[in-house]
Amino acid sequence: MTPFKLSDELLEQIEQLIEERNNSTLLQILNELHYADIAEIINELNLEEATYLIKLLDSEKTSDTLTELDDDVRERILKNLSAQEIADELLELDTDDAADIIAELSEERKKEVISHIEDKEHAKDIVELLRYDENSAGGLMAKELVKVNENWNVLTCVKEMRLQAEHVTRVHSIYVVDDDEKLKGRLSLKDLLTTSTKTHIRDVYIPKVDYVIVNDKAEDVARVMSKYDLEAIPVVDESGRLVGRITIDDIVDVIREEAEKDYQLAAGITQDVEADDNVWKLTKARLPWLLIGMFGGLGAASIIEGFETAMEKYVVLLIFVPLIQSTAGNVGIQSSAIVVQGLANGTIKGKIFHRLLKEFVLGLINAIGISSIVFLISHFGFHTPYLISVTICVALITVIINAALIGTFIPIFLDKRGMDPAVSTGPFITTSNDILGVFIYFLIAKLILGF
Amino acid sequence: MTPFKLSDELLEQIEQLIEERNNSTLLQILNELHYADIAEIINELNLEEATYLIKLLDSEKTSDTLTELDDDVRERILKNLSAQEIADELLELDTDDAADIIAELSEERKKEVISHIEDKEHAKDIVELLRYDENSAGGLMAKELVKVNENWNVLTCVKEMRLQAEHVTRVHSIYVVDDDEKLKGRLSLKDLLTTSTKTHIRDVYIPKVDYVIVNDKAEDVARVMSKYDLEAIPVVDESGRLVGRITIDDIVDVIREEAEKDYQLAAGITQDVEADDNVWKLTKARLPWLLIGMFGGLGAASIIEGFETAMEKYVVLLIFVPLIQSTAGNVGIQSSAIVVQGLANGTIKGKIFHRLLKEFVLGLINAIGISSIVFLISHFGFHTPYLISVTICVALITVIINAALIGTFIPIFLDKRGMDPAVSTGPFITTSNDILGVFIYFLIAKLILGF
Known part of the structure; x- marks a missing residue:
């Protein structure tokens, strides 16, 4: 097509x-x-x-x-x-x-x-x-569904279904209820096609049926439906009565929106905006992070200014600030993105401590790789004095591990507190790594160079 | 549940x-x-x-x-x-x-x-x-489907369907083919429930049917199915013969993976990894961007070093490098993320020129807002000399607009060339903005301060 x-x-x-x-x-x-x-x-x-x-x-x-x-x-x-x-x-x-x-x-x-x-x-x-x-599930569901009473026989059932089907665009499952409208199970269309008309529904229905409750969160419904490959799921109220059903096409939208929202948060856009929104709406969505980033940048500036002696005696240190800063930022975003996705799709299990230990090892490997290259280039390429090259490398290692740990810890912490961990992938991680990275760098310089 | x-x-x-x-x-x-x-x-x-x-x-x-x-x-x-x-x-x-x-x-x-x-x-x-x-569509489809010949009547059709339905887990649509197996249309289960058994299929089928071709890309199939709210779509070969069908549950996975991939690219992770993968796999996925970022940082370092006089006479300029750099990075990510999402969901239409003009206006508004605040803080907070404050603000405005334009242009350009625009949201945009931002900053300083 x-x-x-x-x-x-x-x-x-x-x-x-x-x-x-x-x-x-x-x-x-x-x-x-x-x-x-x-x-x-x-x-x-x-x-x-x-x-x-x-x-x-x-x-x-x-x-x-x-x-x-x-x-x-x-x-x-x-x-x-x-x-x-x-x-x-x-x-x-x-x-x-x-x-x-x-x-x-x-x-x-x-x-x-x-x-x-x-x-x-x-x-x-x-x-x-x-x-x-x-x-919520209630906000996603439709009232249109095909339901039959467990006490009917297949013939009555088919007749009733013809009536009900008039109002239902897509028939997925036939839900079976008792006289109190409580959900008992389901009947597949396939079963109906292959069962004799006199059989009672209570003798053929499948009592195992996945369902959600009206107040369940939309994203939980999405998770259940996509994990169990369901095309429709019945919704019951607190007392188990069948009140509606949710179809997969509505869930596709939830999944897409959820993913887009996380992505936008990671990119530092605070509202749900589209490329064709007007300039004013786009500005409102983008300015907040730029402001946070700005204060981060000014914070870094005042930290550097605070290390006066460094500026006087070792101005060459300042040249490598962008390197330190962007490395810290990159590591932080990577770590938090993996954790946020892991929390979203359920692959993060077990103790926080193990997760942090893994990030520590990972950070260390990356840090050693990167700082070795940087050492060679700064020493032979930039001809920076030996001790300054050492400073840069020790700072890089510290900053990378620190960023990896922060990037891992913050989303898990937010998640445990019931907040959306995706918030942490954008502004917070980057800005805090920016400031902290610069501070660690000059602190280590002070220790090694002794100013 | x-x-x-x-x-x-x-x-x-x-x-x-x-x-x-x-x-x-x-x-x-x-x-x-x-x-x-x-x-x-x-x-x-x-x-x-x-x-x-x-x-x-x-x-x-x-x-x-x-x-x-x-x-x-x-x-x-x-x-x-x-x-x-x-x-x-x-x-x-x-x-x-x-x-x-x-x-x-x-x-x-x-x-x-x-x-x-x-x-x-x-x-x-x-x-x-x-x-x-x-x-591709062929890679997603299953051979199991229910199809009937246009020359059958409803009774034959129901009989044949009972046989076919044995092999089909979920019956969505009944596809109608001619004697050459060419897809002619579809029949809904609802229609079958409400049509007399002697009617011929050719008199009741719906000739309008969405379909995809075996070699269509999986993401295009996902777009068609989710746009038109389809739960299943038939797949035909180049000559129009019905060869399979794709169901929405497979598409849900495609949508989720697509979104996760874009998100990971934006976060600078180059391979499809999960939080519970081993350290080695995670390192392979993360190190490449860190290396690109590292060379970006070293590039920035050599640019700064190139402006020797600035370092000697106006060392205070160096303090504000993190501010310039992180602002450029943030603006670039925001712009590219919005464009990448717009390209993915089809909200980006019309000419590149209009898009760039819009980003220019947007960038200008953000730039004026941010540089005003920075001017006040640098002048009254940091007591930087007047001309240096002016330099910082002019540089910020230039860098913000530049980052917005690059962030918009690169994904659109990649998309036109048939490449995945999501690639640009991560490493490329950030690194190029890092280097370019620092360069623009010192160039403007040179012009204004005249060193």
Whole structure:
């Protein structure tokens, strides 16, 4: 399949057609496209054009397109639609997508839209979903699912399923409940295809079923589903009643966002931003770390200034500050990144002490390798005096081991305290290694050179 | 569900039971566990214990467990099994998982194992899958799928499906092919549940179906599946014949690994490593960037040394080198991380020039903010002479804008050249910004202070 790629030509053509109000050609083009592609187009249009297209499309396509739009684009378009129009779109969507869209509206507008939803059952389900935190199992789940009572037989079951399946886009598993709606187990479609119609469900269902609880964290749900290769997982409330199900496509988004967030934190970007956000939003996301880094740099400056004698007698020491500093920074980032990933995917087990010991050994190996090369180059290349070369190398070894230990310890410490360890990969590690690295360097110089 | 967590107690208990050869208790414990959890346990055992458990488990559980083991653990265990034993395990697995396992064996062992696979059809499918690159659609797909001929009616179709479904763990879509095995469309399970048995497939199938071609890259498959929320996608060969299908659980792994790889590259780790890898593997993954960083630091040192007069007359300039350097580094990482993510998720569109202009504006805003603060602190805090404070600020502004532009340009350039832009987020950007930052700083000092 040649994947859809939004071209400037297509965009111009569509803008032209909107201006001409050439609805038939527009519909001809758009009906060929997937709603995710239409959303890409609409993201690029101005508000008036975007609203025009949204109103032109048939209701099913509109509602699906709405779910795929950028948040800010959708917000503006929804403002241009009446409560009745929004309610009609929500009717076409699964409850989880509907709840995601309606969650962005003001409290007042929310109530108004909900009162306009024709299907009262659907409206009730959406209201229930709005109660849950968006980063919890409840916030991810949809109310649409296929469930059967353990006391039915396969024939009743198939009949009921036909009815329920009308509302369910994708049938993954058939969940089995008792008379109190408590989750008992599951039934695979495959089993249904191969079992006689008179059999009772209670005699054929699989009692072992993975499930999550409404208040479980989204990332824990993601971990369970991806570890056990689940395509859908039922959600139960505290008393074990089946209240919804989560499908893998929602989890794919959680995994991607989680990974992107960690990556951004490591790169010193404090908010969830995208390349096409505006300059102001990007500045707000980037300036904080730059400021932390700036104070780190000024801190290093005042440390160097504090070693006055060094500056007077051994100005050559200053030449190697960038080397010390960038090495400390690099080692720190490496160590913390490995620990953060290890914590995220569960490969970090056992005692903190063993982990630190391993980093110590690792740091020592790297440190000896690097400082040997540096010694040769500084001695023969830069012709620095022997004792100064020794100083640089001892400092490098100390700084590398120190950075490795800090880079390992801080994320584990944050994790134990219930904080997100990824925070430590960016600003904290780098800045503290910067300052500490410079300080250690001059301290060692003072000891060796005796100023 | 309380997720499984491997405790030291459980591990000790299992080791104890293995030593006592207490098979009944062992099986009692293991049969309660998911194969992914059993794999976690086996990863921690020594080879002898691991092999003992693998041979103890029933064949279906063994084969599933094998797919979840760490690569190196699996490799060692497979060495302890006979070709016949391996072949028996492969019979229990879907072709894609079987091919993944067998791919790790030596060519000779591969042939031996394949010749021992009882089901010749299964063996043929596995051999076919071994032909494809593991990072392509062909490398991800399984041969197991449910397909029906467009000329059948629904009744024949259901009968055939019952047969085919025996071999397919999860039925997602029913693919429709013509007499030449060319993919024509799909049929949803829901449609089958609601259509009369005499209808011909050609009258009810949906002709619109997303598909990928065997040689498409794994990450492109991941992008298509996650953009269009697909749970499975059919794979066709160059002439359009249906040859396999890819399911979302394999894609989840691709997405996770892709994100982890980008993150590691950004952190300066050159190989795919995990926290529990051995010290030697970790060193090999980490030393290369440290060496690049080291040469960067030495480069900066020789630049500083080159500005001899500055060192003699304006030694105070040297104090602020860490500030200049870390600011340049931070800005560069931020810019490149945003561009790399934008390239990965498709939010970077339009001309390079606009992107660079945006970064220029962004850099200027950050630069003015930071240099104002630095001016005040250096002037009033450090009491640096007026002209030197000016020098530092002009240098900061230049260096920030320069780092932002380089950080933006390099990933886009690499991407256009067909290289992985994520490579640029780590070593290259940081090191080049380090050296260039220091150079710009002293050059501006020379211009302003006139030495």
